[in-house]
Amino acid sequence: MLLAFITPASVLYALFLIAPVTFFLAMGVMRYDAIQLYQPVPTLANFARIILDSYYRDVVVLTLKIAALTTVLTLLVGYPVAYLLARGRTAWRGILMFLVIAPLMTGEIVRTYGWIVVLGSEGLVNRCLLALGVIAHPLQLLNTQTAVVVALVHILLPFMIFPLISSLASQDPDLVRAADTLGAGRIRSFFEVTLPLSRTGMMMGSLLVFTLSAGAVVTPALLGGKDVTMLGQTIYDLVLHTLNWPLASACATILLALQLGFISLQLRANRRALRRG
């Protein structure tokens, strides 16, 4: 009877997730064919092209750069918020928590649009800078890598904050009190007790943010202009415009490989840290 309960989910996942994704990824090692989409002939040509063709190589490098930058910045910006929400004795906690979650619910397109308005030549940032006399002419803020990173940090911040809160909240508060008793100051006990113990949260959050930013399409397409082409956009173009499915599939495999590489890097760092202390 209980097994019957998981049948709908199993059927859904098998038919619309596992089977199609496996098939799509398998196309990466098949030969491109303009008429039939692909020929069932095994080849590594698609991967060779991504590595050897400087256009695709640059796309991969840029994707890695933007995803890594976004992850580091979200961690730096998100940590203080998570710390205050998990530890602070502020009466505003419920509202502050709501204000972190609510923007998450509006979706990527709404928030990317918000940045178009904020960063535009007549937008908030340029108006403030002009009014303050910092600049004489509006700055070109849209269609830059900076715009993409800023918007991605904004969009993905909640994904970093939640895991951080749960790992900070699950720490025993007595540990900090003990460090305090033993004479460590607030700052020292933070860096030597709280921060290392929140490693799991940092790992979970970084993983989510890295995955989501590496696969972004809409945000770089709307805010990056000609300057920014990320892996997700390349896959989109290859599928809908160039109709080169095998190459798109190889790009998707590279995207997943970046994700797996990031996970293994983190696991290794975690193991080393555990061994050390």
Added chain:
Amino acid sequence: MLSVEADLPATVTLAAHPSQSVRAGRRLSRHVPGLLLRLVVALVYLFLLGPIVVIVATSFSPTHSMAFPPPGFSFRWYGAFLHSDSFTAAFQFSLELGLCASLIATLIGFLTAYAARRLMTRSGGVVQSLAMLPLLIPHLLISISILLALNFVPLPDFASLLAGHVLICTPFTVAGITASLDGVDAQLETAAMTLGASRLRAMLEVVVPLVAPGVLSAFLFAFVVSFGDVYIALFLAGPGTTTLPIEIFSYVQWQSSPVIAAITTVQIAMIVVLGLVIERLVGLRRIMRV
């Protein structure tokens, strides 16, 4: 925004007596990290909410200008939204799709979460982890893969879009309903079954009423996920099945007008209301598994 004053030491004034002033200084320096933290957090919230406030303000602009602050106040762009067939149709379609997808995802999510709770701890954990799979695979890939599969198994546009949305909503319904089921004492169900109720009846008459708020929250959250999705619809939406985010995406790529701000403001208002309802029912934190 933050209650900063509460933490300030009562006596910050520098007294004439040297030892007293040293003590005050020390007390002040002990509070500096806390104050700094609050200041940084206030700035982060400004960053987090700023763009949303700007969208709402721009939607009331009386002119075509996207300037902030807007040069006046009008409902003109809300009128433009209501008179635009393509946007109202997309809005309505997103509502319908979201309702269907979240209804199915909630049903599947409940069955899966229930089975995962009642199965042996180990296999239950496996079921729960597997249910999270759609969150770990970039949605872009899920969408393309379904599009590819349609070459071999032709499905109507709506069905494939619906399947994709159910897929990305299910992890959230499973997680949210599992959290609610955790709060139900398993002995209640055992008691009902001892008293002669079948498992199905015990589930429907004992468990379901107890987790109803959690199930409703999961449903609303799934609706929000479906309504905001761009990636699944990016490949699976076709003529007549264009969702609102896709309509906005294709519009914004080529032109800009405050009408988009008006549409997104309507969406934001709707989401804030749903968020508050979930917050009242079970607390948004439970859904996010914090």
